[in-house]
Amino acid sequence: MAEAGYFSIVLALVLSIYGMLAFLISIRTKNQALMGSAKGAVLAVAILSSAASLILVFFLVSGDYSIQYVYEYTSRDLPVFYRFSAWWAGNSGSLLLWLFLLSWYTVIVAYSRKGKLLAPYASGILLFNSAFFLFILAFLTNPFVRVSGWHPGDVVSAGAGMNPMLQNPGMVIHPITTYLGYVGFAIPFAYGMAALITKDSGDEWIKITRRWTVIAWLFLSLGNLAGAQWAYMELGWGGYWGWDPVENASLLPWLTGTAFLHSVMIQERKDMLKVWNVALVSITYVLTLFGTFLVRSGIITSVHAFGSSELGLYFLVFTVLMLAFGIILIVKRSAFLTQGQSFEAFLSKESSFLLNNLVLVGIAFAVLLGTTFPIISEAVQGVKVSVGAPFFNTVSAPLGLALFILMGICPLIAWREATLKGLFDNFLVPIVLTAFAVLDLFLLGIRNPYALAGFGTALFCISTIFLEIILGTRVRQRLTGESFLRSIGKLFLRNRRRYGGYIIHLGMVLMLLGVTGSHTYNVDLTKTVRPGETLQIGSYILKYNYLSEKDLGNLRLAVYASFSVYDRYNGRLLGVVEPQKVYYPTSNQPSTEVGLRSTLKEDLYIVLADWQKDGTATFKVFVNPLVAWLWIGGYVLIFGTIFALWPSLRMRERRQK
Structure with a gap:
């Protein structure tokens, strides 16, 4: 067989x-x-x-x-x-x-x-x-x-x-959804190259592949989200994204794919950015191959990688071949691709979309540079110089905030050319609401400038999204005489692509809240305690009860610690948390199962690091604010993508005719 x-x-x-x-x-x-x-x-x-x-x-x-x-x-x-x-x-x-x-x-x-x-x-x-x-x-x-050494008749x-570490639901979902995303981007790439070969300068290939692209982006988003949750629960380091090279490898095509999804709207509506779009789709697919090269080459060290193998060279050659194929076709067909309209004004929706693209590509370039820097440094100097999380955070944080600001601007800015009066009328309410909200946060004691910038940007985006929805609903009410709730429902159902996009943006903003909170106000503590002793961190008092073992079945044995969690201010018992290490019969190293108490406000995250026979144990304890909003936002994004993919009422009515 x-x-x-x-x-x-x-x-x-x-x-x-x-x-x-x-x-x-x-x-x-x-x-x-x-x-x-x-x-x-x-x-x-x-x-x-x-x-x-x-x-x-x-x-x-x-x-x-x-x-x-x-x-x-x-x-x-x-x-x-x-x-x-x-x-x-x-x-x-x-x-x-x-x-x-x-x-x-x-x-x-x-x-x-x-x-x-x-x-x-x-x-x-x-x-x-x-x-x-x-x-x-x-x-x-x-x-x-x-x-x-096996011979017919032998029994192993x-x-x-x-x-x-792979025996976790997250690592069942993460790889297959990531592959669905990677492979899915091959379709728009193939059609884009086909359009260049046939000298088709129109947008037929974009219309054909629109759903393919969104589906690929959906699966890649789900793969990154599942991977982050796996890292948070299984690796026991208190975080969800460590800028690991393989994590970055799946982020890169997501960034350029996101840029492509936005820029194709300009080509469809205004017949612009043809060279840019075919270049973006080529880069996105090449980056999926590059990510596969990183995972399988052994050229970088990662907890996610398969290890060193000779496959890396073959994938590198194939990746370069596909990149060269795309570049040659784009150069040869550049005369056909440059036909179309040009930008009429800097202050316009078209320009905001282009700036959005440039920021996304800028983030992708920075992540690519940081990821490949060890390879580059070894080739140039003979020594691998790794780039750590501080580099990625320093570069991506300001660019990310700029991206979210543009996300807030795009819905309310006019096509072709926006007037100063129109900008003032559209953005007065969001700016005033954001200013008052940031002032309130400052008065409540939030003084970290990064936190204020992150929360302020998120509030600005939320206000523009809801303002755009309210304005659209009121217009429909005037035209149809429907109630507000009926109008908003019909508005969404008849324009799934547009309003599904707003749901996706809302999910992204909720994720921004989670990232901002968990990176600016997280606290951690490492301490060795005996049974009966307490730990204090944030608003919690943790009483270490005991250390014990339990049989999990399938020959697995867990060593776990029991903690009673109390509110530091009123002494109320909040619950019991049990971090553990799980031993498997086929591995000498145990896996980490964190003890987690999660609320919308913050996560209490406990890791059993080491222990002695008398029950004395060392624990790593983290308080990570607003992490739950990262997961909520991720699944709002997934829902919004599915909503946008589903045929709208208008499309179904056209098909019936």
Whole structure:
């Protein structure tokens, strides 16, 4: 059966190469029969990649430890849920997952009724990408290779087991959603390149790929959010984003993808930014490949990376090839892309969108520079010089605030040219409300300038979002005579794309509140105590009750501490928190399970760091204000994206006609 899985990969590689050539020849000769054969090859590659994936999953779930991949990432005590998730726990399995997703995405493109002129080119480009992954799987990291020294008839009865840090729901959700985002951006890239090849200077490729782009951005957002929650709960360092190189690798395409989603609106509405848009979509896809290179090359050190392997060089070459492909096409077609309108005034919605793009790309460039600086320094000086979190925070904080200010300005500024009177009328109320709110915060004792800037910017954005919604609702009321609630409901349902965007912005603002609070007013304490002694931090008194053990099943053992949490000011018992270390039978190192008491105001976060036989233990305790709003905002963003994707009433009415 393992041989069948490997044969599926090899045959899929052959068919992907045939499909590429068949698309190329059929386009040039206009041979429809050959075009149909090329589409059949696309479908065959998808079926074969599915067969290989199913065989690997069967081995993982059934526990065939004669397969090296199964041996390395599963064990008999591992729950079935995590055996299945082992599909993407290692190099070869995760690349097979990538191929599986990409091959079926290619089927949808090849058989799509939209963009019939562009689809064959896009399909050929996607098949080229599939061929690369199939080559890697066939010749460099075969997921079906047997354990060294295995012979037919041998029985391998146990596996090495999965890394304890991966046995967490967050690490089940995070990788697959991130891959869905990474692979999803291949579609707009392929269509963008197809538009350049065919000299199509219009926005057809953007209309075709709009939903693809939003879906890819949605999954990448969900992947980053799940990864941050995993880091917060599993790594035990008190934070959720450490500017780790692999974290940065998934942030980079999210930033440029966000810029692309905003700038395409200018091309659709004003026929502008054509070169910029095709460059952005190329950069975004190249950054997904670059992130994959970082994870698999071993060139950087990260808790998220797969470790050192020879795959890095191949991914680097492929990444450079895709980058060169995009640059050459953009340069050759620049004359077609520069056709269109130009900006009429600096004070306009178009200009605010462009500034928004420049800030996003500026943040991406800074993050890319900081992430690759160790590589650059080693190449130039022969010594790796790492860039820490202070660099990223110093650069991204002011740019991030500028981005949110622009987010607040965009909804209320006019297209083409905004007058000073119009700006005054539109922004008077938000500015006054923000000024009074910041003054109130100052009088309440919030004096940190970064906190005031962050909270003030968030309040400004919230006020402009709600003002825009109220103004739109009132206009609809005057036109229809509907009640306020009915008008606001119809306004949202008939303009899902626009108002879904406002929901997304609101989610981002809530996340800004969480980031600002947790970075400016967080406190921490590390202390060794005996049972019966107390700790004091923030508004809490923590009484250390005892240290004990408990059986968690599946051969797992937990060492945990019990804390009674009291309000420091009134002595009221708030609850019991139990941080713990969990030991797994296949690992010498325990995993961290933090003790967490979370409210909308703040998180009390306790880590069991070390302990003695007499119960004396060392704890790391953190109080992180407003972290809950980071997660709430993230899921508001996800909801807003889904809301924007859902067909509006207006669109459904058009389809019915």
